[in-house]
Amino acid sequence: IVLTQSPLSLPVTPGEPASISCRSSQNLLHSYGHNYLHWYLQKPGQSPQLLIYLGSNRASGVPDRFSGSGSGTDFTLRISRVEAEDVGVYYCMQGLQIPRIFGQGTKLEIK
Amino acid sequence: EEQLLESGGGMIQPGGSLRLSCAASGFTFMHYAMTWVRQAPGKGLEWVSSISSSGGSTYYADSVMGRFSISRDNHNNTLSLHMNSLRAEDTAVYYCAKDAPPRQWPRLDGFDIWGQGTMVAVTS
Numbered sequence: 001i002v003l004t005q006s007p008l009s010l011p012v013t014p015g016e017p018a019s020i021s022c023r024s025s026q027n028l029l030h031s032y033g034h035n036y037l038h039w040y041l042q043k044p045g046q047s048p049q050l051l052i053y054l055g056s057n058r059a060s061g062v063p064d065r066f067s068g069s070g071s072g073t074d075f076t077l078r079i080s081r082v083e084a085e086d087v088g089v090y091y092c093m094q095g096l097q098i099p100r101i102f103g104q105g106t107k108l109e110i111k
Numbered sequence: 112e113e114q115l116l117e118s119g120g121g122m123i124q125p126g127g128s129l130r131l132s133c134a135a136s137g138f139t140f141m142h143y144a145m146t147w148v149r150q151a152p153g154k155g156l157e158w159v160s161s162i163s164s165s166g167g168s169t170y171y172a173d174s175v176m177g178r179f180s181i182s183r184d185n186h187n188n189t190l191s192l193h194m195n196s197l198r199a200e201d202t203a204v205y206y207c208a209k210d211a212p213p214r215q216w217p218r219l220d221g222f223d224i225w226g227q228g229t230m231v232a233v234t235s
Contacts, residue, residue, distance in 0.1 A: 030218065036218055038220075038221040038222075040222075047225040047228055048156065048206075048225055050221045052221075053220050053221035053223075054221070059221065059223065060223075091155065091156055093156075093221075095219035095221060096218060097217050098161060098170045098217045099170070099172060100148070100158040100219070102155060102158070103155075105155045105156070
């Protein structure tokens, strides 16, 4: 499985929306009905943290300005209104099989 | 609180060996597979190795196959990564992460717990 993120760099004005795309070379929709595509944010100097799991579920403590959508091979992470604390690198990852594969990462910066 | 704490990183010469450890607390360690993920300086995240909850099954990235060995001690809630024949390209921060329970394996609902990472620098 190959995951392709775009864009790789994302300058955003605070208060404006932002979106990141993640495309998979294989279908990540399991027969049980779940999409095994997850999103992480790695803030500067920190470990990655889970933002969105199974395509569209916010992890515990994640603000509701973050949302995930998509199914099968095309997924999108959206931030409704970017805040300064959202800077960092966003990664998608497939959780359907071994090996665990990550996208290249998208660096979000504040304009 | 669920926590993972890595240790064992450092500077090592090419061809050398190092053992990383990851101490787990706050969750039932033996109920989950575990994984190592690394990040080279300025680069993205790379899956390295995973081990089943019992320790009976192990998995490796092609880049480390035959050189690295993952193991676990379910009595002491500890995950290990034995790294041999180290190369400059193994230089990275190594993270351990909580993986899936056996009933779901290999399907994973996201790595919800990560350690703080331990740095390995392979340099002459």
